[in-house]
Amino acid sequence: MNGSRADAAAGNGRGAAALALASESGSVSLGPLFRVARRIRNSPPVVGTLRALPWGGAVILRYHSINDDPAWGSDYIQSSLAVPPDVFDRQVGYLARHHRIVSLTQLIDDLASGRRPDGRSVAITFDDGYEDNFRLAFPILRRHGATATFYVTTGAVDDASILWPVMLRHAIRRTEAREIAFRFLGSRPIDLSSERAKERAIRFLTGLVKHCGETRAREVLSEVEEADAHAYEKRVMMNWDEIREMHEGGMTIGAHTVRHYNLPSQDRETLTREIGESKRRLEDAIGAPVDHFAYPNGRTARHCDRASAAVVAGLGFRSAVTSVTGPASPRYSAYCLPRLGVVPRYRELSLLGAEIQYARFARPRNASLDEICRADPPRCACAAGETVSAASGRPGTGQDGRPLEAEATGR
Numbered sequence: 001m002n003g004s005r006a007d008a009a010a011g012n013g014r015g016a017a018a019l020a021l022a023s024e025s026g027s028v029s030l031g032p033l034f035r036v037a038r039r040i041r042n043s044p045p046v047v048g049t050l051r052a053l054p055w056g057g058a059v060i061l062r063y064h065s066i067n068d069d070p071a072w073g074s075d076y077i078q079s080s081l082a083v084p085p086d087v088f089d090r091q092v093g094y095l096a097r098h099h100r101i102v103s104l105t106q107l108i109d110d111l112a113s114g115r116r117p118d119g120r121s122v123a124i125t126f127d128d129g130y131e132d133n134f135r136l137a138f139p140i141l142r143r144h145g146a147t148a149t150f151y152v153t154t155g156a157v158d159d160a161s162i163l164w165p166v167m168l169r170h171a172i173r174r175t176e177a178r179e180i181a182f183r184f185l186g187s188r189p190i191d192l193s194s195e196r197a198k199e200r201a202i203r204f205l206t207g208l209v210k211h212c213g214e215t216r217a218r219e220v221l222s223e224v225e226e227a228d229a230h231a232y233e234k235r236v237m238m239n240w241d242e243i244r245e246m247h248e249g250g251m252t253i254g255a256h257t258v259r260h261y262n263l264p265s266q267d268r269e270t271l272t273r274e275i276g277e278s279k280r281r282l283e284d285a286i287g288a289p290v291d292h293f294a295y296p297n298g299r300t301a302r303h304c305d306r307a308s309a310a311v312v313a314g315l316g317f318r319s320a321v322t323s324v325t326g327p328a329s330p331r332y333s334a335y336c337l338p339r340l341g342v343v344p345r346y347r348e349l350s351l352l353g354a355e356i357q358y359a360r361f362a363r364p365r366n367a368s369l370d371e372i373c374r375a376d377p378p379r380c381a382c383a384a385g386e387t388v389s390a391a392s393g394r395p396g397t398g399q400d401g402r403p404l405e406a407e408a409t410g411r
């Protein structure tokens with residue numbers, strides 16, 4: 001869900017058009033200059049040169065939803081997270097022709113071997129577990145002989161509760177009220193009088209929840225849920241039968257916590273429960289190990305840190321991915337791998353190709369994430385001096401020889 005440096009460099013025209021230099025004779029628009037720079041940046045010779053460079057990493061692509069229902073892409077999830085099925089079909093075809101689509105496990109094996117991964121390699125991933133992943137994305141992937149990893153938020157599948165970002169969006173988008181007051185904000189009203197105001201309110205409330213520990217987040221969300229007066233007309237998440245069928249059909253199932261809370265905002269106990277229970281529940285459901293994890297959220301708050309990376313490593317996962325733009329390379333810990341978010345405007349395949357090449361060389365721009373993403377592996381706080389091996393991607397053992405898992409879950 002993060003914006004990327006590549007996105008910023010590519011620009012979308014709006015910012016460029018708005019930029020103007022004041023001068024004595026009036027104003028000089030920089031828009032045409034930005035457009036030329038963008039055209040050069042994304043041109044075949046430049047992208048082809050980047051493609052030929054041997055030292056960039058592989059790229060893990062991040063999708064959420066494959067859906068072109070306009071009501072879904074406004075009242076349920078933000079529109080930038082929904083890629084239309086025909087676009088996804090063309091994208092997978094493009095990736096199959098011009099890249100090497102690998103499973104996440106294959107990519108992690110490549111990284112663990114210490115070799116630089118093939119720069120043509122791309123792994124496809126999906127976050128959250130939306131029902132269209134099974135209904136629309138899975139058949140398209142199968143048709144192309146491609147594979148992908150689906151990170152599932154288990155609580156939303158188990159009790160059919162709505163993923164909190166979806167519930168929050170639905171409550172605000174569907175209300176007829178022109179303003180709304182919440183006790184947790186001291187009953188100060190929030191403006192909902194226009195589409196823009198509603199989107200602003202959703203961003204504000206989402207950011208607020210991301211900064212809350214579990215108890216506070218539950219309080220805030222239950223009050224928002226009280227305001228959600230309209231029934232859900234669509235099924236939101238996949239069910240267990242669908243998840244099992246995808247697993248049996250060659251897809252990889254990964255964990256994405258139980259409740260999708262922002263992990264750096266949680267205490268150690270919640271952190272361990274959210275990560276550990278999602279792994280156990282998925283393993284029970286599919287009858288196979290679940291080796292890969294995706295940190296929930298991103299954007300307006302830090303969504304992973306050393307403490308969460310250490311718990312993920314200690315619980316026996318082989319990898320964890322972030323929402324930070326960058327390459328999958330041995331430069332980064334296997335527990336803090338950057339990805340590239342695919343947004344609807346990458347419907348232009350040359351743009352998708354360019355963004356993949358730029359992501360191969362990108363550096364995470366958030367300084368704190370950069371710090372934890374470097375190959376310096378996450379340190380298990382309770383394993384005095386012992387670390388998880390980024391090279392092997394496997395948890396090590398504590399000084400007394402006990403696995404880190406036992407130590408990590410003990411807090």
Ligand SMILES: [Zn+2]
Nearest residue numbers: 127128296297
């Ligand atoms: Zn998510």
